[in-house]
Amino acid sequence: MRKLAICLAAALMLGGCSHMTEVNDKAYVIAVGLDEGDNGLLKVTYLFAYPSGGGEEAGGEKIDEKDMVTVEAPSLYSAMRLVDTFKSKRIDTNHTKLVAFSQDLAEKRGIFSYMADLVNTRGFRPSIYVCVSQQAPDRLFRSMEPKQDVYIEKFIEHLFSKVADSGTSRAYLYNNYFSAIADEGGYILPLVGVTDSDRAKTAAEGYPYRRPDDFALNYTAEDVPLIGDGSAALCGYAVFVGNKMTGTMGLMEQSIVEILEKNMFVGQFCVLVPGTNKYANVDLRQNKRPEVTVKTGEALEISVSIELQGEYTGIDGAFRSREDYEGFVDYLNRAFSQKTRELLERTRTEFGADVLGLGDKAKINFLTYGDWADYNWKERFRNAVFNVSVSVNMSDFGELRFSPGKH
Amino acid sequence: MTGGSDRKIGAASLSILFFNLTLAKYLLVLPYFMVGATGSAAWIAILLKGLASVPLFLAAAALYRPYVGLGLGELTRRALGRPVGGALDVLVAGVMAVRGGMLFRILTEAMQTLETENATMEYVALFVLIPVLICALRGFGANVNASILILPFTVLSVAMISLALIPHYSLSNLMPLLGLGAGPIIIHSFFRLSGTFEVLYLLTLSPKAKDYKTFKRAGLIGIGAVTAVSFVFALVYCLAVPYPASRNFFFPLYQLTRMIKAGSFLQRMEPTVIFVWTGVIICGLSTSVIAGSCLLRAASGAEDGRGFMPMLVLILFLVGTLPASELDTYDVYRVLLNWSHYFYIIFLFAVLIAARLRKTEGRPAA
Incomplete structure (x- = not known):
């Protein structure tokens, strides 16, 4: 009787293996971008992890067009379902690091309903970073080519480290959700832009920007002199009043917020x-x-x-x-x-x-x-x-x- | 006696049984209900609720003193006569089964959602109900042993959540101090969600206590420990999640565990925590089944209550599957907690006062 009980128990335990999923069976989403689509649809971009083989060539993940998928759908869920139908692997958002809303979407439609969807979806962790992107998210993701970091997720973590040092940081999904439904009526979200590589040429010809008056950080978010190789950078905060984005804060203001x-x-x-x-x-x-x-x-x-x-x-x-x-x-x-x-x-x-x-x-x-x-x-x-x-x-x-x- | 040996247990063992029996309710559902009812003052309400249980228990214990060896079921039958007392015993056992069924459903849904998404609810239920039945059939001794095994993990998991969430704490989340007002705090601490039902459980299990002193000590330690742990948990929840966002999460334990992110290593702790709480609820439900069988044994006059256990477990399952969704389960449970309290308190003191007035004979505890 005891042997039979042990055999039954073992069978129940081993039963779990019948539905096991290997790591390689899933397509891990690193970042999700939400943008305004045509005809009232939502344009959703998924940036998938590109597993590199390791060894000498593992020093940087190259973002290829094939690793990024953009679809237009009525909602975040339907977009995910749509991608799931044609992607060979099952989509997994458990390791998602970043959700970027385009500035267009934030200004015209607002983002609260999308943020509530993310909070209600178990696949998205409370500690994922949320930001507003000055450019379309697909352009932002394409610019995320880590030079100093081994993985894209590390690159994203470093990108937000300045505004995400504490648990109550404004960069995390849950904290933004908490702020969005609080009584104060407004909140701020990190604003991310893509450095303009074309400006590098202009800079070589002569410094194109105004000379700062008192603090060298006195730039508005739209005016930040980003000269680089076209990678993503923080350039202040997006300001939300009610549901919609109504303005920006520049680099000096970002510093003051950090101090406050x-x-x-x-x-x-x-x-x-x-x-x-x-x-x-x-x-x-x-x-x-x-x-x-x-x-x-x-x-x-x-x-x-x-x-x-x-x-x-x-x-x-x-x-x-x-x-x-x-x-x-x-x-x-x-x-x-x-x-x-x-x-x-x-x-x-x-x-x-x-x-x-x-x-x-x-x-x-x-x-x-x-x-x-x-x-x-x-x-x-x-x-x-x-x-x-x-x-x-x-x-x-x-x-x-x-x-x-x-x- | 009901299952197992007739060996008496000490205050520590009885209080651990009581702790596991009540903690599931206090941790899984009470913070959600309390935040909904009292806002950011849920931690005050839970503390008051625990404190309010102490005089209630002491009053009941004082009246119950001569009958510790009898158990509530036997006392009801003797004090009110076989037809009325027996019927009331069956009714209370039924209410225990319904409450246990709701708790069982909440746990099963949580386990299914978090660990076995592709399995049916019935499949997950099997893994809860079989241990509950085995644990109940093995009697108090097995139940106490399992509860002692689970206890350090329970305390550790609450401590881990409390410490890991320190970066999320903000004192301003506790303001305004009285939340939705003093009225809701008093109503929900002293009337709606009070601890009368737990006192009923303790009285039902009292024949296992060595003597009155053991019984009283076990009650006070149990109430104190449950109040301390649930107070800490409610405070952590209120500190980490501001109102009104906090009223949107109807499984606070899960949400708080999800929020843990201390570096890359210490995160994604949900499956571990669910494992610990599954143990707590299994121990709690099996104690509840033992208490139910004690009442049914007293009502029927049977020699052994173990025969009622499979039936009670089946009732748990059937009642648990009645609500259409998890949200409905919470609603039913909330109504039960809010209103059944009046029945319990009338029943409890009616039996005790009737027993005293009729000079019902007791039985020595040891």
């Missing part, structure tokens, strides 16, 4: 020294989370206090005296305060929504959701007053304080 969310470990800033035409290079670190206090009275008052630690890495003959040096630190405090206030004012006036999620800090002032709803955060935010203070503490240890040589 304590996501910046080391930031290299190149700052024009006031009264000169020289730049000082400064490394800034953030050891402390910014203090955000929200006074939810009749008038909404939001105070932000930021502490940064920094050191000079290059001063390009900018300082000739101790006064120059100390004056520059004051200038840094003022400049960062101004940049932060400008960003906050921009969310209030231009976007008309709390896209940075400051409302989270205000909820502590309310006991119940009823009180919070009655306060009408969305409306109040449009009339909010911002107080920003930034304190940059420069470390002098082992550094040259004044510029050596001729001035």
Whole structure:
């Protein structure tokens, strides 16, 4: 009897092998792109993993046209079903790293329903990266040809590492979904663009871009001087109010968002020294989370206090005296305060929504959701007053304080 | 006695049985219901619910003191007479089977979805119900052993989820502090989803306790442990997933496990966690089957309750397959939790007070 029971148990265990699936039997999707299709359809692009053989040639996966499939279908699901019918292997999205929405789609149709579909699909992990692509996703994926990374998925991870260092990062699918259905009325998503290789030629003929006024990062998302070999790069944030994308944030604003969310470990800033035409290079670190206090009275008052630690890495003959040096630190405090206030004012006036999620800090002032709803955060935010203070503490240890040589 | 030997068990063993019996409900379904009812204050509601169970249990235990050796089924029959008491015993055993059936369906759906997508529900059910029946037939001893084996994995998995999700925590997710208001918290902690049913279970299993002191200690340890684990879990859920998004995930344990991503290595933990929780529910369901058979044995006056076990397992299966979908199962379960509470509390105290008034004779526990 016992032997029979063991045999039966073994048969049940081995039964699992009858439906086994080998790794090679599946086509693994690395990235999914969603774009506006014709006649109200959705254009979905799948970038599949291309298994390389290993050995000396395994140093980089080449993206071939054959590894990418674009179909037009009414929805994400139907697109997947469509591809599944003609792809020899079964499609598996369990290892998907990135979902990119085209800017066109984000601006015209919005992305929330697609994001909800992704959240409801078990095949897509909560930690996949979500972004808006300035170009059509198929072009973005074609540009993802890793030079310094062995695999495309590593390339994608490195691409988003600056905005995805914490679990609550804005680059992850679930966090964006959480923000999209929160009460603040808006949120931001990483914006990715393709570096323009044609500009390299122009650059050789003469620098085509405007000279930055104070911070060398003062570029809008559309204006980032991307000169490269045509690969993907982060160029700020896409701003969503309600369901649709209504604007962008540039590189300086991306840095400010990183600081506000304590996501910046080391930031290299190149700052024009006031009264000169020289730049000082400064490394800034953030050891402390910014203090955000929200006074939810009749008038909404939001105070932000930021502490940064920094050191000079290059001063390009900018300082000739101790006064120059100390004056520059004051200038840094003022400049960062101004940049932060400008960003906050921009969310209030231009976007008309709390896209940075400051409302989270205000909820502590309310006991119940009823009180919070009655306060009408969305409306109040449009009339909010911002107080920003930034304190940059420069470390002098082992550094040259004044510029050596001729001035 | 019902299955196995008549060997008495200590407070630790009885509390572990109780822990596994109640934890499945507290972890798999309660956070979802509580978040829906109280918003971001679900963790407060679950803590209050646990605390509210303590005076309820102490009051019931004080009234029950002379009857620890009898068991609830036998006491009901003696206190209310054979026809009424027997009928009530059958009714309570039926309600236990219906609740167990809903829990069984929720687990089966989860297992099927996550681990055997191509299999039918009945096939997966086989892997749950056979161990439940074997464990119940082998009696308390086997059940306690299996529960002790599962316990460290259960605690470890909750600890792992809590630690691995630290990067996702945000204190602002707990605000506003009272969530949807003090009213819903009180209603759902003290009235709708309270722990009366678990007290009923404990009273049914009481003949296995060495003495009254053991029974009381087991109850308090069990309630304390379940409250602590479920409170930690609810707090983790509220910290990691902001409201209103949190009310959209009707299997929080699964969603939280999916969110774990600590580097490339520590992720995709769902199958492991499902394995642990399958063990918890199997132990819980088999204890529930033993409790049900105790009640039926008392109602029928049979010498041995083991004969009722296959029937109870069959009822679990049939009841579990009744709802059309998993969402329907949750709805039925929610209605059961919300409203059956009033029946339990009236039944429990009616029996205990009647027994005291009629001066029903007890039986020494040891």
